[in-house]
Amino acid sequence: MPLDFIICPRSEKLAAALQTKIDQKTKPLGALGQLEALALQIGACQNSLTPSLNKPCIIIFAGDHGIVESGVSAYPQAVTAQMVANFLAGGAAISVFAKQHKLELLIVDAGVNADLAGLQGLIDAKIGKGTRNFLSQPAMTADDCKKALQASAALVLQQYNNGCNCIGLGEMGIGNTSSAALLIHCLTAIPLAQCVGRGTGLNDDQLQNKLTVLQQALNQHKGITGPLDILATFGGFEMAMMVGAYLKAAELGMLIMVDGFIAGAALLVACKLYPQVLDYCVFSHVSGEQGHQALLNQFNARALLNLDLRLGEGSGIALAYPLLQSAVAFLNEMATFAEAGVDS
Amino acid sequence: MPLDFIICPRSEKLAAALQTKIDQKTKPLGALGQLEALALQIGACQNSLTPSLNKPCIIIFAGDHGIVESGVSAYPQAVTAQMVANFLAGGAAISVFAKQHKLELLIVDAGVNADLAGLQGLIDAKIGKGTRNFLSQPAMTADDCKKALQASAALVLQQYNNGCNCIGLGEMGIGNTSSAALLIHCLTAIPLAQCVGRGTGLNDDQLQNKLTVLQQALNQHKGITGPLDILATFGGFEMAMMVGAYLKAAELGMLIMVDGFIAGAALLVACKLYPQVLDYCVFSHVSGEQGHQALLNQFNARALLNLDLRLGEGSGIALAYPLLQSAVAFLNEMATFAEAGVDS
Numbered sequence: 140m141p142l143d144f145i146i147c148p149r150s151e152k153l154a155a156a157l158q159t160k161i162d163q164k165t166k167p168l169g170a171l172g173q174l175e176a177l178a179l180q181i182g183a184c185q186n187s188l189t190p191s192l193n194k195p196c197i198i199i200f201a202g203d204h205g206i207v208e209s210g211v212s213a214y215p216q217a218v219t220a221q222m223v224a225n226f227l228a229g230g231a232a233i234s235v236f237a238k239q240h241k242l243e244l245l246i247v248d249a250g251v252n253a254d255l256a257g258l259q260g261l262i263d264a265k266i267g268k269g270t271r272n273f274l275s276q277p278a279m280t281a282d283d284c285k286k287a288l289q290a291s292a293a294l295v296l297q298q299y300n301n302g303c304n305c306i307g308l309g310e311m312g313i314g315n316t317s318s319a320a321l322l323i324h325c326l327t328a329i330p331l332a333q334c335v336g337r338g339t340g341l342n343d344d345q346l347q348n349k350l351t352v353l354q355q356a357l358n359q360h361k362g363i364t365g366p367l368d369i370l371a372t373f374g375g376f377e378m379a380m381m382v383g384a385y386l387k388a389a390e391l392g393m394l395i396m397v398d399g400f401i402a403g404a405a406l407l408v409a410c411k412l413y414p415q416v417l418d419y420c421v422f423s424h425v426s427g428e429q430g431h432q433a434l435l436n437q438f439n440a441r442a443l444l445n446l447d448l449r450l451g452e453g454s455g456i457a458l459a460y461p462l463l464q465s466a467v468a469f470l471n472e473m474a475t476f477a478e479a480g481v482d483s
Numbered sequence: 484m485p486l487d488f489i490i491c492p493r494s495e496k497l498a499a500a501l502q503t504k505i506d507q508k509t510k511p512l513g514a515l516g517q518l519e520a521l522a523l524q525i526g527a528c529q530n531s532l533t534p535s536l537n538k539p540c541i542i543i544f545a546g547d548h549g550i551v552e553s554g555v556s557a558y559p560q561a562v563t564a565q566m567v568a569n570f571l572a573g574g575a576a577i578s579v580f581a582k583q584h585k586l587e588l589l590i591v592d593a594g595v596n597a598d599l600a601g602l603q604g605l606i607d608a609k610i611g612k613g614t615r616n617f618l619s620q621p622a623m624t625a626d627d628c629k630k631a632l633q634a635s636a637a638l639v640l641q642q643y644n645n646g647c648n649c650i651g652l653g654e655m656g657i658g659n660t661s662s663a664a665l666l667i668h669c670l671t672a673i674p675l676a677q678c679v680g681r682g683t684g685l686n687d688d689q690l691q692n693k694l695t696v697l698q699q700a701l702n703q704h705k706g707i708t709g710p711l712d713i714l715a716t717f718g719g720f721e722m723a724m725m726v727g728a729y730l731k732a733a734e735l736g737m738l739i740m741v742d743g744f745i746a747g748a749a750l751l752v753a754c755k756l757y758p759q760v761l762d763y764c765v766f767s768h769v770s771g772e773q774g775h776q777a778l779l780n781q782f783n784a785r786a787l788l789n790l791d792l793r794l795g796e797g798s799g800i801a802l803a804y805p806l807l808q809s810a811v812a813f814l815n816e817m818a819t820f821a822e823a824g825v826d827s
Contacts, residue, residue, distance in 0.1 A: 230818025474574025
């Protein structure tokens with residue numbers, strides 16, 4: 140299943156000029172720390188000395204997971220659909236934070252196990268009513284996986300054509316920390332036990348059961364290789380859509396805001412296909428979910444926030460977004476030593 | 484010199500009710516991490532289940548330091564006055580970030596070594612044209628120290644009377660990491676060498692000189708004790724004003740946003756006088772300046788951001804402020820499980 144994305148590394152043409160511009164601002168060299176690296180990255184991604192964040196948006200992909208019947212989550216599967224309604228009604232954390240920062244919020248039914256046709260504002264891209272239980276068979280067919288990639292790529296293109304140059308991807312899917320743990324384990328050298336966390340709040344016994352179930356699933360599918368096969372075998376429809384969205388956003392040179400554990404697992408798949416995707420990624424936070432820091436290390440990434448968030452939904456993205464605005468603002472608006480008449 | 488502030492510990496009457504309210508929101512228990520503790524603190528400080536941040540402001544106190552003549556800073560003393568003009572003109576980092584988050588910004592001449600009468604918008608509270616060099620004599624008299632405390636307390640009261648319930652304190656003062664290092668060393672068990680950092684960017688030799696100078700100053704003033712005597716001996720006018728402002732804000736039950744290294748050293752003085760001040764403090768960031776993490780440990784504080792900032796001006800406060808807004812917003816605006824019809 141070859142993919143036809145064309146992703147160029149980010150331009151470094153302006154890197155030196157951006158650094159000079161940063162260094163001329165009225166502050167000691169490097170005194171804005173990580174914000175300076177962020178400003179440089181955004182400028183380079185946009186190939187501009189005066190970058191801007193236009194029509195920023197977060198797309199939340201929602202999907203259900205067959206593995207939930209094996210008791211890997213503290214919440215029932217019905218919560219996925221209920222939370223989709225909550226997103227649309229404005230009652231979820233991401234609804235509140237997106238409104239705070241004027242981030243457009245798109246909610247996509249990637250494969251929720253419920254009939255959601257009546258929900259106004261929902262984008263219907265349903266591939267199926269949840270994935271199959273990967274304890275016995277691959278979560279989705281290769282064909283459905285490809286459909287998911289294409290559907291989300293089309294959505295991202297639409298946002299881009301509307302003037303958006305800065306996109307974040309969130310997710311909702313009861314059970315999806317299990318999928319994410321398997322993707323991370325299969326695509327890195329990180330031992331399974333280090334990839335498996337408490338998700339929405341498992342106790343010790345439940346955590347042990349989750350680990351046992353996931354180990355069985357691995358044994359069942361021994362020998363699968365290749366990021367897309369691994370994605371189809373253990374992933375979810377919402378995660379496959381995230382992969383397609385990352386790839387399309389990078390192809391279009393958009394700035395990509397990365398959320399936490401699930402979002403990171405999907406990004407890992409995207410990076411195994413096209414490593415250049417990372418050039419466009421800003422990592423919003425270190426999640427409280429076990430395994431996320433190890434995953435960030437795989438990306439050589441330093442996240443902006445570390446607040447023990449473990450909610451998903453793109454909530455970490457929304458909370459970190461004002462820091463991106465600050466990076467752009469200081470680059471564009473601060474006075475230079477010369478302009479301000481300050482000795483340098 | 485007895486002080487007459489009356490600072491009550493923050494009310495814990497509503498703590499349980501606040502926690503219940505947080506736990507009923509549509510998210511796994513604890514999934515908003517540090518933001519949940521922040522919401523609880525803000526609610527408790529305001530003794531309200533529906534707290535709000537009203538007319539938030541940052542006051543920047545500027546002052547000069549006699550010790551600068553001993554070569555402890557990478558920048559000349561003139562930069563203090565030049566940066567004050569830059570704050571007022573809107574060209575500094577804090578100007579940009581305060582504008583971004585609609586934070587009122589007050590600039591106070593606490594004791595700059597220049598005639599600033601012509602600067603429009605500047606609040607004149609000048610105690611003197613910079614402190615004396617504490618290598619030979621105390622930086623300020625006990626009387627001037629008290630004047631500084633009173634002047635800033637009056638300013639905070641004025642903001643409070645204008646409807647402000649959330650205040651941050653910033654500073655500008657070439658040489659003031661030297662003062663801060665001595666205050667921290669004298670008021671804690673932290674060795675001097677661990678309190679002395681590169682400030683605005685000293686090289687290795689300059690850092691060694693700074694340490695030598697500060698060790699000499701300590702020898703010169705052997706035996707001084709008591710937070711106010713230590714403040715008068717090694718502090719700056721801007722730092723003395725910060726101490727008075729912290730104390731008054733806590734007395735008034737305002738939420739206090741704490742910046743980095745200098746701000747933390749001034750807070751240490753305030754806490755040695757009235758430990759209850761800490762109840763009202765939110766720590767905005769871990770500074771890149773050596774010694775700041777050790778200082779935060781003294782407060783048992785966990786800061787919101789860790790971005791290697793080392794700029795002062797209240798810049799860390801402004802960058803962290805949207806997280807305070809997010810904490811209040813989720814507490815007030817998120818739906819409960821019952822309201823949203825989500826299984827809990």
